[in-house]
Every structure is written in structure tokens, then in C-alpha cells.
Amino acid sequence: xxxxxxxxxxxxxxxxxxxxxxxxxxxxxxxxxxxERVGKLEAAGVITGxxxxxxxxxxxxxxxxxxxxxxxDTAADxxxxxxLGSLVEVESCYAVAGDEAFVVKVRVSTVDxxxxxxxxxxxxxxVARTRTxxxxxxxxxxxxxxxxxxxxxxxxx
Amino acid sequence: xxxxxxxxxxxxxxxxxxxxxxxxxxxxxxxxxxxERVGKLEAAGVITGxxxxxxxxxxxxxxxxxxxxxxxDTAADxxxxxxLGSLVEVESCYAVAGDEAFVVKVRVSTVDxxxxxxxxxxxxxxVARTRTxxxxxxxxxxxxxxxxxxxxxxxxx
DNA sequence: AGTGAAATTTCGCGGTT
DNA sequence: AACCGCGAAATTTCACT
Numbered sequence: 001x002x003x004x005x006x007x008x009x010x011x012x013x014x015x016x017x018x019x020x021x022x023x024x025x026x027x028x029x030x031x032x033x034x035x036e037r038v039g040k041l042e043a044a045g046v047i048t049g050x051x052x053x054x055x056x057x058x059x060x061x062x063x064x065x066x067x068x069x070x071x072x073d074t075a076a077d078x079x080x081x082x083x084l085g086s087l088v089e090v091e092s093c094y095a096v097a098g099d100e101a102f103v104v105k106v107r108v109s110t111v112d113x114x115x116x117x118x119x120x121x122x123x124x125x126x127v128a129r130t131r132t133x134x135x136x137x138x139x140x141x142x143x144x145x146x147x148x149x150x151x152x153x154x155x156x157x
Numbered sequence: 158x159x160x161x162x163x164x165x166x167x168x169x170x171x172x173x174x175x176x177x178x179x180x181x182x183x184x185x186x187x188x189x190x191x192x193e194r195v196g197k198l199e200a201a202g203v204i205t206g207x208x209x210x211x212x213x214x215x216x217x218x219x220x221x222x223x224x225x226x227x228x229x230d231t232a233a234d235x236x237x238x239x240x241l242g243s244l245v246e247v248e249s250c251y252a253v254a255g256d257e258a259f260v261v262k263v264r265v266s267t268v269d270x271x272x273x274x275x276x277x278x279x280x281x282x283x284v285a286r287t288r289t290x291x292x293x294x295x296x297x298x299x300x301x302x303x304x305x306x307x308x309x310x311x312x313x314x
Numbered sequence: 315a316g317t318g319a320a321a322t323t324t325c326g327c328g329g330t331t
Numbered sequence: 332a333a334c335c336g337c338g339a340a341a342t343t344t345c346a347c348t
Contacts, residue, residue: 009211016173016207019324021342033315035344046215050173051208051301054166058203061302066223066253066260081296093296096223103223103290107302133260139238139250142299144208145218145264176323190334192325 001046004029005037009047012038013144016050053142061107063114064135067121068100075126077101083124089117100131158203161186162194166204169195170301173207210299218264220271221292224278225257232283234258240281246274257288 007027011018020031020038027034041047056062071080077095084093084104092105104121108114114134121130164184168175177188177195184191198204213219228237234252241250241261249262261278265271271291278287 006216009209009216012209013211014208016209019342020344030316031342032317032344036315044215045212047209048212049210051171051210051299052166052169052173052204053206053208054170055202055205058201059163059166064251066251085297085300088302091300091302092298094221094223094292094298095294095296097291097293100290102296103292133257134254135251135260136254137252139252139259140242141249141251142208143242143248145245145248177325178323187335188323189325189336193333196325 001041005041005046008034008037009041010144012047012050016052056107060109063108063111064138065106065108065114066133066135067104067106067118068096068131068133069102069104069121069127070099070129070131071101072126072128075101075128080124080126083126084121087117087120089113089120158198162198162203165191165194166198167301169204169207173209213264217266220265220268221295222263222265222271223290223292224261224263224275225253225288225290226259226261226278226284227256227286227288228258229283229285232258232285237281237283240283241278244274244277246270246277 004027008023011023011026018026020034023029023034023038024031029037038047056064069080069084071077080101081093081095084090084102089106089108090104091107094103095101096103106114106117106121108117114132118130118132121127161184165180168180168183175183177191180186180191180195181188186194195204213221226237226241228234237258238250238252241247241259246263246265247261248264251260252258253260263271263274263278265274271289275287275289278284
């Protein structure tokens with residue numbers, strides 16, 4: 001992984017549909033070289049996928065909440081995590097330090113639906129209590145933290 | 158927005174680099190129709206972008222934390238949010254209900270760097286206190302919640 | 315890493331229902 | 332309105348140097 005790879009990654013984080021030709025122009029490489037590098041980055045597990053991002057409110061998911069999951073004394077973390085994963089409303093799941101086992105991000109259509117989802121969460125075996133933080137607005141999300149890899153390409157060659 | 162649009166969106170959430178031809182085969186439409194629909198979805202702000210997802214640990218960002226931001230009495234939320242956004246380590250920022258104004262997700266290389274980042278957060282004007290939850294493992298993240306739009310295409314035509 | 319070439323895709327446009 | 336086919340330009344994706 002060199003500086004060129006990092007520049008390619010940065011560009012693909014900004015625009016996941018950038019063409020190889022376009023990326024090549026950005027970093028100063030031929031399309032086929034970019035193609036090869038990207039293939040290696042994917043194979044190495046550096047790039048794990050490409051996803052369209054959808055405005056949740058436009059698809060009827062206007063309510064977001066962060067929910068801390070307090071486990072019972074006897075809970076098996078992996079089983080709880082799996083059960084959390086089986087709920088489509090649970091978008092992300094982090095195992096955390098502290099007296100909560102997990103923090104999950106939940107996305108639903110209405111507060112009514114949020115209430116129902118919290119019920120489902122509490123009914124999971126191994127879940128003792130939930131602590132819900134309602135999101136009022138998402139200021140920014142999943143922002144690419146491009147560790148200073150945004151210098152323009154060289155020209156002299 | 159009809160069922161076809163939702164199917165296209167679902168497919169693009171799974172694979173943001175799917176070609177229009179491929180999407181057309183998936184949903185049973187011509188490439189040009191898909192092209193037109195996707196263009197409209199983008200223009201309507203339903204699809205807000207396409208991003209490559211990178212395994213953070215492979216790019217030296219192995220430490221994740223969720224940080225609650227307690228504001229001072231006189232804090233201006235928008236100013237605080239903007240200041241949070243100026244830190245590259247802050248990947249997401251949610252304004253929340255409760256006695257914390259924001260919850261942010263922070264991604265850094267080491268716990269040392271986390272400590273420095275928390276210092277930067279506390280030094281922001283309008284920030285009274287921070288409450289940090291260290292992420293031990295990410296079980297899943299940014300999972301596409303495809304509201305049951307995954308039926309296969311029809312064949313009889 | 316680059317070149318070259320064939321297969322594929324993009325994307326605007328006209329025509330159809 | 333939405334869909335499709337057409338076709339030129341661009342891109343992808345190889346094998347090869």
C-alpha cells in the first residue's frame with residue numbers, strides 16, 4: 001500500500017462510482033494500472049464494498065435512535081449480537097466497554113415504530129435493559145476521514 | 158417511487174458499482190430505463206452518493222469510540238456542530254435528545270490518539286464535558302435496511 | 315506499469331405504447 | 332409518463348510487453 005493506493009482509496013470513498021479511467025486521471029496512472037490496484041485492494045480486504053447512500057427520510061425511515069443494550073448476567077454476547085442482527089431496523093451494532101454490552105443504531109419510520117422496536121430489543125434473550133437516545137438531526141454521517149491523502153497529482157513525468 | 162425504484166435502490170445499496178445493464182437484468186428493465194430512473198432518483202435526492210467502504214483497521218484506524226458531547230449553558234449548537242465537523246477524526250455527528258447535545262463517532266489509530274482527540278473535543282468552545290464509550294468490536298455497520306424489497310424479478314411477459 | 319484490442323457499458327435521442 | 336432500441340463515445344478488462 002503506497003501513496004497512490006491511498007489516493008485511489010480516498011477518491012473511491014468520495015465517489016464509489018468513479019471510473020478507472022477517471023481515477024487514473026486523478027492519480028496520474030493508466031486505467032489498467034488503477035484497475036489492477038483496485039482489484040488487489042479488494043482482494044486484500046482493504047476495500048470491502050461499494051454502496052449507494054440513500055437519504056433515509058425519502059424512503060420512510062425518518063426516525064433514528066441510538067440504543068444501549070444492557071445484558072443480563074448470563075448473556076452470551078455473540079448470541080445477543082446475532083439476535084440484534086436479525087432485526088432489520090438495527091443498522092449498526094457495536095460491542096462496547098462499560099456496563100452496556102452493545103450500542104446499536106436503529107432506523108425506523110415513526111416513533112410508534114421505534115416503541116415497537118424497543119419492545120423487540122428488550123424481548124431478546126440476554127437483554128436486561130435498553131437505554132435509548134433519540135437522534136434529533138444527523139449533522140453528518142460516515143464521512144470519509146481521508147488521512148490527508150488529497151494532494152493533487154504530479155505532472156512532470 | 159414505485160416498487161421498481163425500490164428494487165433498484167436495494168441493489169445499489171448492496172453493490173454501488175453495479176452497471177445499469179446488470180441492474181436492468183436484476184429488476185427486469187432495459188439498461189436505458191434503469192439509467193433514467195437512477196438519474197431521477199439522484200436528482201430527487203433519494204440517492205445521495207456512492208462510496209467505497211474501507212476496513213478501518215487496514216488503513217490505520219483501529220480505534221473507534223462513541224463520544225457524548227455535553228454543551229455549556231451558552232453553547233450555540235450549530236457552532237459546536239461545525240467545530241466537530243472540522244476534526245477529521247469525527248466521522249459522524251448526531252444531535253440528540255437528552256442532556257448531551259451531540260453524540261459523535263470518532264475513528265483514530267491508537268488510544269493515545271483517542272486521548273488527544275478527546276482533548277481537542279473538550280477544547281471546542283461550547284463543549285462542557287465529554288462522555289466516551291470505547292468500541293470493542295464492530296459487529297455490523299451501515300447495514301442496508303432493505304424494507305423487504307428483495308423479491309426476484311418476474312419472468313412472464 | 316503500460317499498450318493495444320475486443321467486449322461491454324454509458325448516455326443522449328428518437329420512436330412507441 | 333415510462334419504456335425501449337439505436338449508435339457513437341467512453342470505459343472495462345483482458346493478454347502481452
